[in-house]
Amino acid sequence: NAGVMQNPRHLVRRRGQEARLRCSPVKGHSHVYWYRQLPEEGLKFMVYLQKENIIDESGMPKERFSAEFPKEGPSILRIQQVVRGDSAAYFCASSPPQTGGTEAFFGQGTRLTVV
Amino acid sequence: GESVGLHLPTLSVQEGDNSIINCAYSNSASDYFIWYKQESGKGPQFIIDIRSNMDKRQGQRVTVLLNKTVKHLSLQIAATQPGDSAVYFCAENGGRSGGSYIPTFGRGTSLIVHP
Secondary structure, eight states: OOOOEEEOSEEEEOTTOOEEEEEEOOTTOOEEEEEEEOTTSOEEEEEEEETTEEEEOTTSOSSSEEEEOOSSSOEEEEEOSOOGGGOEEEEEEEEOGGGTTOSOEEOOOEEEEEO | OOOEEESOSEEEEETTSOEEEEEEEOOTTOOEEEEEEEOTTSOOEEEEEEETTOSEEEOSSEEEEEETTTTEEEEEESSOOGGGOEEEEEEEEOOOGGGOOOEEEOOOEEEEEEO
16 A cells, blocks of 8 residues: 655756656545645645645745646646755645545655755 | 744653653644654654544554643653654644645654664
């Protein structure tokens, strides 16, 4: 029973490039959450999605960041024109619909480095 | 504003001792709390949760206590082992968008277990 899978585990991008982070939730989970973590800090909520819908994106920067969770395939967090301040670990979590998001399981994260 | 915070950033204990990690929250409307363990380079791992209609909940070697009067949460780890060394986060349900919980994290406490 695979857990939440994130890829790539490590991603290096030059300033101005695009970063695409993928998250495959646990099979049967229809809720996905994205978080960002800076060194020595907690996880900051970015966006909450259900299949084909963005439910809450109150933690997403207004520009350059977008997220989707299509009917088929993984959830994608996209960062356009990356800057050095985007360097962080990005975590995805998923939960089953019947628990209302209370049993959120996290992936291993994608560590983005912008050079 | 509403926040989740931790009293101590670092806790050092001897192997075999009991550990207590504390957490304060300020959102009196929160009714669900989770403790996560994060090892270096990995994603947060669910440890135990508690709802606000409970004062105490026990798991394997772990106990969570909730004091709603002073909005305080603690995680007790019995007979701490070197493998318990990690950063521990408490999280509260920070919203109910779409009827679901969005875990909101505090900064974290680093637990160091000395053999």
